[in-house]
Amino acid sequence: MDEEVKFVLDSTKESMDASISHLEKAFIKIRAGKASPIMLSSVMVDYYGAQTPLSQVSNINTPDARTISVQPWEKNLIGEIENAIMNANLGFNPMNNGEMVIINVPPLTEERRKQLVKQAKAEAEDAKVSIRSARQEANKELKALEISEDLLKNAEVDVQELTDSYSKKVDSILSVKEAEIMKV
Structure with a gap:
């Protein structure tokens, strides 16, 4: 694979990793019943x-x-x-x-738990938006490179696979946090 394409994919992966770590930091601040x-x-x-x-x-x-x-x-x-x-x-x-x-630290009411789940879902959606913008940026960078049509298509498929895998990571992190919040 072309060096430039590999560089674009690596920087995209880095950007998506940053979105995941930001999401995890945001989730730490959302309390789930226990004092911390x-x-x-x-x-x-x-x-x-x-x-x-x-x-x-x-x-x-x-x-x-x-x-x-x-x-x-x-x-x-x-x-x-x-x-x-x-x-x-x-x-x-x-x-x-x-x-x-x-x-x-007062125990969470059912209503407060639902608010916290909404907040967690909003944070997860922000992470997904960040991941999609990283995909968009990567595709733009790939199109700017002087590479063959086949190489461009393959690279775009790789970027989409990265995007899908990171979106799944966000979903799994969210489901764990959701279960943690709703557990009484």
Whole structure:
């Protein structure tokens, strides 16, 4: 196979891999009932005038499946951390005991589970759109190359097979996440 065609296919595969890894990162943030420190990954705390990720000013643990504890490295940050968690709009009600911030993660209602599944499906669809745009870009690059008609057709078939396999990966990742969310 022509070197240029191989390069186009490799870069397309890389782009599609990036779509899958982005989807997996997005799914980590969608909670599925159990408490996890990742749930607070988007929380930014005002640390001496600079917006700083919560994980850089405190220790975040999950003592059990329904509780997240946030142990700040400086006691005077407790109020800031509480406000930051409230302002992050995650649906949590933090409490502090003077030493640390404690968050009780409420069990998911059926309605909330359905909303989370919708959110997961939207993320999966975004990943598929990204994969299809990588296919479109690859086909455009292939047509720009000075190659024979047969080689072009074979390369386009290869790109389509890549697209199909990555779309199936997205579907399987989504079905696993969906089952995880809906499990009570």
